[in-house]
Amino acid sequence: MRDKWAGYKFISPWLIGVLLFTAFPMIFAAYISLTDWPILGSSRFIGLANFKEIFTDKEFYQSLMVTARYAVLAVPIGIISSFIMALLMNFKIKGVSIYRTIYYLPAVVSGVAVAVIWRWILNPNYGVVNMMLGWIGVQGPNWLGDPNWVLPSYLLIAIWGSGSAILTYIVGLKDISNELYEAATIDGAGFFKKLTKITIPLMTPILYYNLIMGIVAAFRKFTDAYIIGGAGNEGRFYMVNLYENAFSYYRMGYATALAWVLFIIILSLTLLINKSSKKWMYGG
Amino acid sequence: MYNADKVTNKIVKLQNKEEGMKKILGIILIIIMVSSLMIGCTKDAEEKTTDNDNTPVVEAVEETTEKDDAPKMEAVEIRFALWAGGKELDEFQAIADEVNAEANGEYKIIVESIPDNYIQKLSTQFSGKNAADLIWLSQDNIYAFAELGALYDITDLNQNSSTEILKEENFFTNIIKTAKYDNKLFGIPWIANPVIMYYNTSLFDKYGVDLPKADKDGVIGTEGEWTWDDFIALAKQFPNGDGAEDYGWITGGWPPIEMYLWAEGGDILDENYKSVINTPESIKGLELAKEILTSGITPDISTVWDQGFSEMFLNGQIAMIMAGAADDFELREMNNMTVDDIAYGVVPSGVDGKYHSFNWTASTVMNADTENPEMAYKAMEAMTLKFFGWKVTPPIKGGIDLIDEMLEGTKVISKPTIVAALADTRGGNYHTAYAEIDIWRNLFEPLLLETDSFDSAEMAQKLDDEINKILNR
Numbered sequence: 001m002r003d004k005w006a007g008y009k010f011i012s013p014w015l016i017g018v019l020l021f022t023a024f025p026m027i028f029a030a031y032i033s034l035t036d037w038p039i040l041g042s043s044r045f046i047g048l049a050n051f052k053e054i055f056t057d058k059e060f061y062q063s064l065m066v067t068a069r070y071a072v073l074a075v076p077i078g079i080i081s082s083f084i085m086a087l088l089m090n091f092k093i094k095g096v097s098i099y100r101t102i103y104y105l106p107a108v109v110s111g112v113a114v115a116v117i118w119r120w121i122l123n124p125n126y127g128v129v130n131m132m133l134g135w136i137g138v139q140g141p142n143w144l145g146d147p148n149w150v151l152p153s154y155l156l157i158a159i160w161g162s163g164s165a166i167l168t169y170i171v172g173l174k175d176i177s178n179e180l181y182e183a184a185t186i187d188g189a190g191f192f193k194k195l196t197k198i199t200i201p202l203m204t205p206i207l208y209y210n211l212i213m214g215i216v217a218a219f220r221k222f223t224d225a226y227i228i229g230g231a232g233n234e235g236r237f238y239m240v241n242l243y244e245n246a247f248s249y250y251r252m253g254y255a256t257a258l259a260w261v262l263f264i265i266i267l268s269l270t271l272l273i274n275k276s277s278k279k280w281m282y283g284g
Numbered sequence: 285m286y287n288a289d290k291v292t293n294k295i296v297k298l299q300n301k302e303e304g305m306k307k308i309l310g311i312i313l314i315i316i317m318v319s320s321l322m323i324g325c326t327k328d329a330e331e332k333t334t335d336n337d338n339t340p341v342v343e344a345v346e347e348t349t350e351k352d353d354a355p356k357m358e359a360v361e362i363r364f365a366l367w368a369g370g371k372e373l374d375e376f377q378a379i380a381d382e383v384n385a386e387a388n389g390e391y392k393i394i395v396e397s398i399p400d401n402y403i404q405k406l407s408t409q410f411s412g413k414n415a416a417d418l419i420w421l422s423q424d425n426i427y428a429f430a431e432l433g434a435l436y437d438i439t440d441l442n443q444n445s446s447t448e449i450l451k452e453e454n455f456f457t458n459i460i461k462t463a464k465y466d467n468k469l470f471g472i473p474w475i476a477n478p479v480i481m482y483y484n485t486s487l488f489d490k491y492g493v494d495l496p497k498a499d500k501d502g503v504i505g506t507e508g509e510w511t512w513d514d515f516i517a518l519a520k521q522f523p524n525g526d527g528a529e530d531y532g533w534i535t536g537g538w539p540p541i542e543m544y545l546w547a548e549g550g551d552i553l554d555e556n557y558k559s560v561i562n563t564p565e566s567i568k569g570l571e572l573a574k575e576i577l578t579s580g581i582t583p584d585i586s587t588v589w590d591q592g593f594s595e596m597f598l599n600g601q602i603a604m605i606m607a608g609a610a611d612d613f614e615l616r617e618m619n620n621m622t623v624d625d626i627a628y629g630v631v632p633s634g635v636d637g638k639y640h641s642f643n644w645t646a647s648t649v650m651n652a653d654t655e656n657p658e659m660a661y662k663a664m665e666a667m668t669l670k671f672f673g674w675k676v677t678p679p680i681k682g683g684i685d686l687i688d689e690m691l692e693g694t695k696v697i698s699k700p701t702i703v704a705a706l707a708d709t710r711g712g713n714y715h716t717a718y719a720e721i722d723i724w725r726n727l728f729e730p731l732l733l734e735t736d737s738f739d740s741a742e743m744a745q746k747l748d749d750e751i752n753k754i755l756n757r
Contacts (some may be wrong), residue, residue, distance in 0.1 A: 015591035038432050039407045039408075039411050040407055040410050040411065040428075040429060040433065040434040041434070042433075043435045123590050124586055124590060125586075125590040125591065126590065142586045143587060145585070145586045147733070205699040212574065215675070231729070231733055232729070232730070232733065233725070240449070247403065247404040247407055248403070248719045248720070249719055249720040250407070250428060250432060250716060250719075251718075251720075252411075
């Protein structure tokens with residue numbers, strides 16, 4: 001007789017993992033968000049007071065604005081730049097594997113190390129970027145010390161770190177059948193025609209994946225922002241504000257409520273993209 | 285008999301149902317995916333902050349010396365958490381070893397170093413009921429930890445102890461105050477580090493500028509006579525300005541903004557933890573800071589941040605720098621100056637004729653949940669007495685005499701200055717909300733970055749509203 005529980009037994013390691021490390025922490029976090037818990041002492045149930053406070057908290061709006069502005073720019077710039085790089089690295093040129101390795105390297109470097117390196121690179125007096133700008137007679141800005149240049153600094157870092165996305169595009173590009181390009185060539189299609197009618201449409205599932213991952217990564221930006229900072233409040237991303245509330249201001253309940261609001265924002269954006277993907281994603 | 289339409293309708297219904305199920309499944313999958321990513325995000329945040337989860341836990345290796353005829357007792361393990369790392373940790377370990385050897389097997393100190401994200405890790409340990417018994421805590425955190433019930437009230441232990449030197453009354457009033465909450469004692473301070481003025485006399489010679497008058501003990505800048513206006517006038521005698529090689533003074537955010545407020549009789553919070561930032565005295569203090577920053581006596585802020593506050597002084601470019609008495613400039617590498625070029629003085633006097641030097645101090649506190657408070661207190665006393673012979677400066681009256689042999693070379697000259705500074709030195713009135721008020725982000729950084737457009741009265745009003753909002757929450 002067939003064991004009707006066999007399937008569940010097979011997936012039980014995953015199921016237990018999800019229940020223990022995802023479902024339970026989420027339920028517990030939901031409870032914490034309804035409390036006034038200073039982390040050091042005991043908690044006090046306060047209902048929805050944390051959520052009410054969030055919507056009157058200027059730090060919340062400020063950090064959300066910094067993060068959203070970064071996401072709006074960094075995600076498309078990251079997708080476009082990494083896609084172009086992938087296209088270039090898809091050509092059969094000598095030593096291409098070396099380039100691929102070099103471009104992928106940032107993806108395996110620790111976030112803390114990246115932050116420290118970029119602080120040095122963006123140093124206005126002896127940083128590499130301003131030194132190179134100096135070669136062409138341009139006086140580089142005070143990247144992290146001038147509030148107006150903080151966002152461009154973070155965009156530079158984002159582009160530099162788009163190595164893992166490049167890899168997924170290359171895999172996708174390799175997967176496109178050559179026959180399609182050959183048929184298009186016979187029909188007289190040029191490079192851009194083939195790009196817009198074959199490559200991009202067939203790459204939309206990968207673009208969809210990178211779009212969602214990019215948005216999630218942008219909204220949860222923390223490590224480098226925490227270390228690099230930035231003049232004024234321009235480097236104060238949502239997660240930095242959340243972290244400070246939890247561990248510097250002794251407001252774990254409020255910080256957890258902030259985490260839930262972030263979760264709802266990301267979930268809404270993901271659902272929105274998922275819904276729209278039917279219109280633009282190949283096979284969507 | 286089956287009706288074809290019925291069958292078709294059933295199939296369509298089933299298909300719709302399947303579609304519906306697919307949608308629900310899709311949404312569930314997305315929720316799981318996003319939540320997993322969110323949890324990943326927390327992990328990322330923790331990755332940054334808990335890179336040192338395997339922080340070196342250096343166990344005292346030296347065995348306690350038990351007498352053969354003593355009853356076999358197991359030493360009480362006292363865990364001691366501190367932020368030190370590297371050389372400082374080695375020195376601390378040596379002290380712990382000494383204390384363990386002298387404890388006659390009563391207790392054994394286990395050293396736990398948390399060299400980064402100290403407060404975050406401590407908070408997490410307290411929350412998990414796994415914090416050490418004894419803990420180093422800087423003055424700005426003691427109020428919060430005590431208020432939130434994490435610390436043991438050691439008032440009685442201190443009063444009943446036979447170690448006279450560690451009694452409350454032997455500490456400088458402003459220093460022991462930082463270890464108290466609600467009139468109860470929660471820690472024993474082990475270091476005082478008042479801000480003093482370091483002079484590079486070679487630059488004074490180079491530009492023919494006279495050092496301020498010294499008092500009878502050789503302390504440069506006599507209390508009540510040498511004011512902030514005198515200081516600005518003196519610093520202006522150096523080249524200063526854009527592109528200058530040498531400057532009269534330097535700040536990159538140090539000394540803290542509170543010092544300017546105190547000089548004019550103002551503050552952020554008063555002793556009752558009420559906001560006083562919007563008082564005329566505090567606004568005058570902000571104006572004083574603005575005047576100094578716009579007088580051109582310090583390199584521009586980005587240069588200081590890039591080249592380093594101490595480094596520029598050690599490079600011989602700065603005539604005067606306000607830094608902690610324990611900052612060992614004398615032991616560091618110097619360019620264009622030598623250790624003999626360093627002279628010491630106090631900071632300028634405020635409107636009441638006193639120095640109001642900022643003091644950085646830290647205490648050893650005890651975990652409220654420690655299992656054996658009496659033994660932990662014994663260990664705390666033994667360690668503190670050793671710290672007094674280790675750190676500049678012991679925070680007790682006359683404590684500097686305990687470290688005479690440590691004040692080698694030129695640092696010996698600094699002794700009268702440190703003694704003078706200690707008399708008036710103080711920290712802020714650190715309420716639990718002090719971190720959230722965030723004086724740096726909400727007041728000092730805007731002043732440093734947008735000095736010309738900084739409106740002291742407007743900023744004071746704005747910060748006052750913010751502080752009251754936080755305090756009244």
